[in-house]
Amino acid sequence: MKNRRDFLKVAGASALGLSTLSAGNAFAIGEHFIPADQTKKKDSVLEGTRWGMVIDTRKLTPEIVEDVTHICREKHNVPDCQLFEEPKKNKEHHEIKWIWEEHFHNAFPNMAADFLAKKLEDTPFLVLCNQCENPPCVRACPTKATFKRPDGIVLMDFHRCIGCRFCMAACPYGSRSFNFQDPRNGLVDRKPTNPDFPTRMKGVVEKCNFCAERLAVGEMPHCVEVSKGAITFGDIGDEHSEIRLMLEENYTIRRKVALGTGPSVFYIV
């Protein structure tokens, strides 16, 4: 009897050990990581606890909106779907969007704005990925291709995207686009393609990355730089930051807050 008990104990303990081993493997991302002592960040890196953005719509003009969307598309090799050859009939319905212009009614559909101020009727709104504090796309992603960084940026690892589009269904802001065809078909007018940022390929989803590649080298996002002060970027987790001061001094709204996603993009109206 004693022997059987001991055997069961050992067997149980080993089974537990084995199961945690395999669970550990299942969560490992990629086979190969470079050891921590062989890597570092650039000295100029900008680091934060929660990156956020304030868009002052009072300062937005059609020219600024054009400059902002243009620089983003150019620097991230976002295709122009009008250049796609096929299928012609739904060209208009196909768009790859990182940051784009939207009307108030569409950006804030849940605000019952029956008699909207004339000023807002005429203002172009800029919308982009909200880099949510509680991002539904991350929960929907079956491969952990979309993940939330410690600094709040909701980033895509394009290498892991299998194109299932669960994230698109999960995102309440329409901030994600799917590449139904090779996006390079929409880059044929850009020679050379910007080699500093890879294009995407057919079958992956894409979205705004808050210019993670710029922060890594100590630069502000492209849209902020060309916005003539209409867009402020900063660490909303740091109570002494310029952006927090702005939030203190101005009344701001966010898109669809009632859903509980915690958007990090604020609008001054």
Place this chain on the structure above:
Amino acid sequence: MNDKIKIIAGLAIFVLIFTCPFWINGGKAKDVPKPVLSEKALAAKTCVLPKDEMAKNHMQLLDGWRNSVVRNEQRVYIIKDANGIEKEYDMSLSNTCLACHTNKAEFCDKCHEYASVNPYCWDCHVDPNVKEASL
């Protein structure tokens, strides 16, 4: 009941057809390609890791690089070279590997063609040395 000749002839034809790839190639294996080093690589003299290690493990290194950059936010690779001097590399496929190996077609592609590997990296990553085409 004597089909000996037919059987032997059949077997002979079978063996001939089965081994025809060898006859067509004259019994020689295809030459192992010599990857051509670009001027820049020649000037630099050394790769990120020793040559043997690069030839064997460059895919693992690249995998490590992309995981470190995209998932760990680390963009600089630190490695001691053969003389014990610490060197730093920006972990970038297009802007480090291809900035030194400026001749992708004669270097990477030549080897890969021979080994019949077709890395899909170039569906997204841009060869900075190809200036006029959009690919």
